[in-house]
Amino acid sequence: MQDFTGRTAVITGGASGIGLGMARSFAARGMHLVLADLDETLLKAAEKELSEAGTSVVCQVCDVSKLEDVERLAEVTLDHFGGVHVVCSNAGVGLPTSARNLKLTDWEWIINVDLWGPIYAVKTFLPLIEEQGFGHINATSSMAGLVSSQMMGAYNVAKHGVVALMAAVERELRAKKSAVRASVLCPGPINTNISRHSVDFRPGRGKPKGDSEKAGKLAGNIQSALENGMHPDEVGELVAKAIEQEKFWILTHPHWAKTVQKQLDAMVNDQTLIRA
Numbered sequence: 326m327q328d329f330t331g332r333t334a335v336i337t338g339g340a341s342g343i344g345l346g347m348a349r350s351f352a353a354r355g356m357h358l359v360l361a362d363l364d365e366t367l368l369k370a371a372e373k374e375l376s377e378a379g380t381s382v383v384c385q386v387c388d389v390s391k392l393e394d395v396e397r398l399a400e401v402t403l404d405h406f407g408g409v410h411v412v413c414s415n416a417g418v419g420l421p422t423s424a425r426n427l428k429l430t431d432w433e434w435i436i437n438v439d440l441w442g443p444i445y446a447v448k449t450f451l452p453l454i455e456e457q458g459f460g461h462i463n464a465t466s467s468m469a470g471l472v473s474s475q476m477m478g479a480y481n482v483a484k485h486g487v488v489a490l491m492a493a494v495e496r497e498l499r500a501k502k503s504a505v506r507a508s509v510l511c512p513g514p515i516n517t518n519i520s521r522h523s524v525d526f527r528p529g530r531g532k533p534k535g536d537s538e539k540a541g542k543l544a545g546n547i548q549s550a551l552e553n554g555m556h557p558d559e560v561g562e563l564v565a566k567a568i569e570q571e572k573f574w575i576l577t578h579p580h581w582a583k584t585v586q587k588q589l590d591a592m593v594n595d596q597t598l599i600r601a
């Protein structure tokens with residue numbers, strides 16, 4: 326059991342949704358916080374809430390898809406708190422469109438934020454955590470990182486990559502008997518504003534045209550699943566507990582992993598792709 330009281334956590338995408346849920350749970354454990362996000366207004370609101378509750382919090386505007394921004398984030402963290410003990414690479418975006426019709430600029434945007442963001446976090450922060458000899462690095466994937474559903478091609482690719490990245494990191498840490506741990510968060514539907522934020526931050530902004538009816542229907546289904554989803558504060562608490570208990574897999578809806586088992590069975594038994 327790891328105790329991070331008085332230690333420092335960095336959370337990207339920390340100004341809203343799941344990231345803010347993590348921030349609240351870490352704050353309740355007496356941690357100092359560095360919140361990074363593209364949205365300055367949301368960052369200011371999060372800073373106000375957490376600092377008024379007595380937490381030492383620093384906010385930094387940061388685009389996780391830019392290495393120089395992530396490196397700057399590490400510098401700001403060390404300048405303020407002198408160390409970094411927990412990193413949650415959590416910022417993410419998504420867009421329901423078929424793999425065939427998704428514009429290349431959207432592929433690049435989604436993969437840059439959702440996959441290169443965690444890669445830059447590992448590259449920048451893991452050496453700092455390892456130098457201290459203990460700590461934890463976590464990244465947010467999705468159930469879409471375990472099962473690839475239709476109409477979410479780029480998101481699936483990025484989120485599968487995040488699972489692969491964190492599994493490699495954790496295995497490498499264990500192989501060298503490090504006290505540093507890694508983990509991956511795979512949420513199911515969580516009630517956040519990810520759809521609106523993704524539309525706001527999309528290069529050129531706005532919803533994509535193309536798949537029209539099918540994408541519109543799927544977007545509606547996703548939106549209603551999100552609105553009926555788990556509260557992000559609950560996810561924050563799950564993450565904080567899993568990090569304390571040094572768990573690797575953090576699943577908000579573990580029963581959904583049965584689909585992964587079904588896919589493995591079908592792969593071995595009749596080599597078909599199951600419906601998902």
Ligand SMILES: NC(=O)c1ccc[n+]([C@@H]2O[C@H](COP(=O)([O-])OP(=O)(O)OC[C@H]3O[C@@H](n4cnc5c(N)ncnc54)[C@H](O)[C@@H]3O)[C@@H](O)[C@H]2O)c1
Nearest residue numbers: 338341342343363388389416417467512514515517519522
């Ligand atoms: N909500 C869900 O149902 C769900 C399910 C599975 C996975 N996830 C993942 O959880 C993570 C958090 O999403 P959320 O649901 O809390 O959504 P959210 O929109 O509430 O939070 C994501 C935050 O990331 C920020 N952001 C977007 N692009 C950024 C960039 N380039 N650099 C820095 N910050 C950026 C946004 O401003 C926002 O504050 C994402 O990685 C998402 O893919 C969410």
